[in-house]
Amino acid sequence: MDKLRFDFAVKTAADGKSNILCITSIGTPDGRVFEIPAEYQPTSLHKEITNTTNFVKVKKSLNKRHQTRKIWITLTDQMSKIYLDEEQNLQFNDFYLQEIVEKIDKVESIPGGSNQTLEKLLEKILEGKEKESETQTLGKIAKDFMIEKFTGRNSNACQWIKDFNKECERFQINEDKKKIEILKNFLEYSGVDWYSCMIIKYTVESEWGKWEKNFCETFASKGWSPIRYALTFKYQAGSLLEYALKKEKLLLKVRKSIDTGTLIDLIALGLPNYVTDKIDRKILQTTEDLYNEIGKLEYLIGRNKHEKNICTNLNPKQKQIEAKQPCQICVNEKRGKRYHPEENCWFREKNKNALVKHVNNSELEIELNDKNPKN
Known part of the structure; x- marks a missing residue:
């Protein structure tokens, strides 16, 4: 190998106050990277490197802690003996370096004789980005x-x-x-x-x-429950249009091929009779026509509720009128005038027994009168 890449970094010195320039790793033209142990990283131990013009430029470029640079340096015969053995294995002072794997997205261009390696790395990068973008695209489409x-x-x-x-x-x-x-x-x-x-x-x-x-x-549903629910679904309360739309949705879910006429009939069937009787069936050609007619009849729901409220409001007044009248059971029992419902009267059972006894005596008397006195 005629070139090697030296990775420089400014680190904190042992005293924790000053900085020290180090060579952290060495890269080869075929894309491999080898780590230099921490005890061999200070540039003061790499005299052959510090004597190059490349190092002078690196030293000027790195003046703050944690800054890094990756520089390719052409090897001299002396450098080759220090960093390579006879079989071109990376070493430093007879110590073989450990190969490390860099992240693909951090691999930089490697000059000279490494086109195939670069192509493979670029293919991996592009494949990863394509898969990522494809996943993101499918997610956007799904929305x-x-x-x-x-x-x-x-x-x-x-x-x-x-x-x-x-x-x-x-x-x-x-x-x-x-x-x-x-x-x-x-x-x-x-x-x-x-x-x-x-x-x-x-x-x-x-x-x-x-x-x-x-x-x-x-x-796939193998029972009749969904069909039964869709067909028997009827209007209960709220908006007529909301009911109609939900009914149509239920019916179409059960059978999308249902014809329009049947669909209209089934929706109308679930409406109150006093609403459907106001709709002219002959003018209904589409479900939209039905919805238009239903919208005109929404007022019937409000009026029907109002009439129901009037009926329910009469009951309390009627109860008040009845409450002002004295309990007839208490009057019959000579307990004075007490104002409470007869069904809650304490003497109700007693009065009932007396009434039964009186009725029985009357019936007996009638029977005796009907019989022949001579007998």
Whole structure:
């Protein structure tokens, strides 16, 4: 080797106050780096290096603690004997140096006879950056997908995966590997566990068709609960339009291919009768027409609530009127005029027994009168 790279650094001296210039490591033209032990690092021990013009420039360049420089120096015969053995192994004063591995992003250009090594290093750097940028790009694209996340409780898993494929086509994600990678951004709860199992079984390099088929087989609903819930979902309270939109969403999740007429009928079926009776069914061609008519009838909900409130408000007043009247049971029992509901009266049971006794006596008397006195 005709050249070596010497790495200089300004370090703290043993007294902790002054600085000392050191050679921390030596680099070779083929990209390898060898560490110099701390006891051999001071430049005062490297007399052949300090006598070069390169060192004079280095000394001027380094005047602050922790500063570093990496300088290539052409070897003289004497330098070669100090730093290289006969087989070109790096040493210093008969002490073989330990090779260290530098981070790829810190490797600098190495002149002369090292083009292949540099190309390999650059390829590794570019590959790492491409993978990083590709991951970041997929993450950004995932944010623009127009589908909700799959939780494992979605009503129609097969329909969801079809929508996912359409979004991949929209963003031109055609490679199986990329589809598998971006899928993890849209899974939650049991979907996350399923994804981990698939990675273990098939890896990210497998075919997308296997993932798609397994997804449908795992999460496809085999019961009637989602369908029953979607069909029987009815308006309870709040906005009529909010109900209609939610009903449409439930129905489309169950069966996206449902025709518009059936969709309109099922949504209207869940509305209160006094609302649907106000809508002319003949003018409804799309769900938007239904929503437009529903918006015009929102006032009916408010009026219906007002009427209910009037009815409920009458009850307390009626109770007050009834409370002003004395308890008839207490009056019959000659307990004075007491103002409380008859159902809470203390003498209610006694009065009931007396009433039963009186009724029984009356019935007996009628029976006796009906019989022939001669008998």
